[in-house]
Amino acid sequence: MNTRETPGPGPRVTMIDIARHAGVSKSTVSLVLQASPLVKAETREKVVASIEQLGYVYNRGAANLRSARSNIVGMVINDLANPFFAELAVGMEHVFHTAGYIPFIANTTENPKRQAEVLRSMSEHDIAGLIICPARGTKPADIESLAGLSVPIVLAMRRLAGRKFSSVTPDNLRGARRATEHLIALGHKRIAFFGGYSDMIAQNDRCGGFQAALIAAGLPIEPDLIIEGPPNRECGLNAVGRVLDRAEPATAALCFNDVVAFGALSGLERRGLTAGRDFALVGFDDVSEARHTNPPLTTVHVDTAALGERAAHQVLRMIHGDTRPEEFVSDVDLVVRASCGAEGGRRQ
Template sequence: MASRAKATILDIAREAGVSKSTVSLVLQGSGLIRPETAVKVRKAIEDVGYVYNRGAANLRKAHSNVIGMVINDLTNPFFAELAVGMERVFQAAGVVPFIANTAENPVRQEEVLKSMMEQGVAGLIVSPARGTTPGAFRRIEAAGVPVVFAMRRLPESRIPAIAPDNHRGACLATEHLIRKGHRRLAFFGGSSDLVVYQERLGGFLEACEAFAIPFANRTIVEGETSRKGGMACLETALAISEPPTAALCFNDAVAFGVMLALRKRGLEAGTDFAVVGFDDVAEAEHYSPALTSVAVDTAGLGERAAHVMLKMIQSRTTRAEDHIGAVSLVVRESSGPDRNSQVGDAA
């Protein structure tokens, strides 16, 4: 059944009594070969336990059918959802996405990107790790391999990015909190070396300006973009005099951390302190209290990124338009009115 050394098209050719060229044609489904011959060849393929060697084929053919997805944090369900959206599109196009995790580590990211390039990927979809240097993609661009950024972008880069409208999302969320009567607001989590952070914080600040929230009433606490980071942010913010009564969080993970820290202090999100997240991951709806969050249509962005990638490959270009996805605020229980204010809407 299984031969010791792996079978090649030459073995198949011998077995079927045809030439290697014929076998090659059968493998790529050419209409040039007689049906009976094709059947004979396919039988031989089965018999010798043949495995197609894509590496050898790629030596001659221009490009491969694999595209790489490089993601900065696979344990964040948000990115898993993104990946799932992309997979749907790629599968339909007969392209296989290989995923690699960089764990938010630029060095690891460098290795992973190198490895994918060596493997001969047709394109790369990347959510860059924090602290990625501007030059990290120069070599890849030079090699003419299309790259698109998903969710995150780099400060000064010509690489197309697919991302939600972070500024507007943060605006919406902040306005919502102000309308609920909150006048001392916080922005929790993330760090300023991320473009996304600047966009979201920018939206927060714009809404503060628009509603004339004085500078002294805005608390900005940077922190890890994880539950742990969120917990730390809340502690820091509540320690100041005149602490905030509501917070917009950099993402849902931070928001969950904030809610957890509130509970530890005997406070309840929604009634004692308003919390709004960002990304609207699946859990947001199921938390208790359910988390108000900015929905970014994660899977949709994944699909969009995949489509852009396919188009770039097809038109063999390394350029494409950015794409800013629409956002919407999903109001749930975690963002109740300020208890000391009479301005708030009815909850």
């Protein structure tokens, strides 16, 4: 009687088994699974009952073979341990989910080889669309191959020189410029930039905004105050030492992102210094932890969730046939907290 919960790895239950069990043809079962209005309600119920009873699982591989229309979208993230990207991913997921797509996330940990494997695996699995935050060193060609397969692709956070891809990015240049202007207004003359590599476009933009502000204020650009490094805690931690142990120590720094700033916070602490009093520190991203650091971090606010949602909407638009690339740049905002030494927490 109770055939359910068939245990063990017995041979896979197929549509044909269902058909036999329900006394219909495999075609009918297929129609039921596609919620076709063609089947009579009564028949549908019989079939559904059999499916339930035999514990059938749909084989999407086989289905895609005949008619490729997948409902999974890929999200390839370069650093999931960075809360910023986690927040970004959550924004994307929300949109995909309500649109009926299942997002699968893969983490590349900033490793192009791993990224290549992940992309390969995703394309082998016939994804409907892709959002990617490219790992450092990604070349347009690495992604091109997927695009050639006519998979809709949107770049998030990092654009790629060359071919026109759709992308969403915060206004890195403007954000960095504003942050730097703020530090200058507070009287700082030797301001450092921590983190990122000059071969990353995002770093170029942020560091570019930084330099633009210095130039506009008539301050010199001192190359050894620009400390390159991976965008992680470690980097910020080390950078502090570099700019403090020189003849003319820096008095402030703009960080490539909040995570670097967190590292810098540790670096200062380790030397017995306090951000905001002994050194002005500004981050970028405004991840949710930023307001809880010690001291709270002044940073460039990015509307992360909205950015993720925008990227997801772009992919959906492309999936639905509108393939024009769109480069979206979202506005940003400086949030002044204690780490830069400006008292008060007003938001400008």
